[in-house]
Amino acid sequence: MTDTALFCGIALAERIERAEAGLIVAATEAARERGGWGVVMPVAGGFACCADDGSPMNKVAGLGFAGMPDAAELDAIEHTFAAHGVPVSVELCHLADPAVATGLTERGYRLVGFENVLGRALPGDPVPAPSAGVEIRRATADDIPHWLDVIIEGFAHPDGEGVPSHESFPRDVIERAERDIEKAGAVAYLALRDGAVAGGASMRCDRGVAQLTGAATAPAHRRRGVQAALLHRRLRDAAELGCDLAVVTTAPASTSQKNVQRTGFQLLYTRAVLVGGEVG
Incomplete structure (x- = not known):
């Protein structure tokens, strides 16, 4: 292989996470157009989305590059998700602001899994x-x-x-x-x-x-x-x-x-x- 090795610093991770959040938002809006929930809530540089019942787009994406959301923002997200009968799932890049992971775990969030992001x-x-x-x-x-x-x-x-x-x-x-x-x-x-x-x-x-x-x-x-x-x-x-x-x-x-x-x-x-x- 002669491909140039990619160094993934915070700027590159933020660029990828912004694209990921854009996809989730656009898909959630598409769900709204066909009669789904289609709820999109901006939060600290990312978005919390409730697309539809059972949808894999029901998540918070792009979080962690604009500081920790305040308690009122998280209260609003958790209330909205609960009203739709789903838990709040946050996909958090390991290069995001460490304060976000700390704040979420202190709030009672638990780790349930990992995803790998690869690029070329x-x-x-x-x-x-x-x-x-x-x-x-x-x-x-x-x-x-x-x-x-x-x-x-x-x-x-x-x-x-x-x-x-x-x-x-x-x-x-x-x-x-x-x-x-x-x-x-x-x-x-x-x-x-x-x-x-x-x-x-x-x-x-x-x-x-x-x-x-x-x-x-x-x-x-x-x-x-x-x-x-x-x-x-x-x-x-x-x-x-x-x-x-x-x-x-x-x-x-x-x-x-x-x-x-x-x-x-x-x-x-x-x-x-x-x-x-x-x-x-």
Whole structure:
């Protein structure tokens, strides 16, 4: 590899977290447009979002780069989340202001899990071309039902490596969330292997940051180069769109993390997931 090593200082982490918060906000607003809750609350440089019942967008994102929220702000967030019957889940970058983690734990928030954020400079070294028989295309409107099916199937059968996720979602919730992410500006990609639908993925670009917003392979097509092909196509498109950075979030020590590191991604930082304001 000849890719330039990325040093992730506070400025780069803040840039990535700002893009992440932008995605969550846009998806939450998309949920509102289709009849979901769609609640967005700015808080200390980040946003607290309640998108819909059971949605993975029900969280606080981007916090930690503008100081600690005051007690009144947190009271308002916890009251709003409780009114919707969900706990407050805060995804906190480990490069954020340490006062935020201290303040949340003193308030009773507990650690429930971690996420790894990896990145690579673009264009960087080329990713190997797709395996023979694997075709990647941008999903058309007619493709979206097939794209959703393979994404949901892939999520329903995780790879089984690494630290187990602290959360899981039923099919209808995943389908609504994926549609909200697409409405938030993510481009859907469909993978075909020997003509059969084999996988799906998406990508959203935000001020030069290419967010790889999810990918899944149907169990019958795993270990056949589908994930590598989806990654190759999205990185190529991101570079052509002028992005200088690609980022992806994975479960720690997962097959997904292993796959992206093989293609030049580096571990930049970890997010701690803290939960408080439990209801019931």
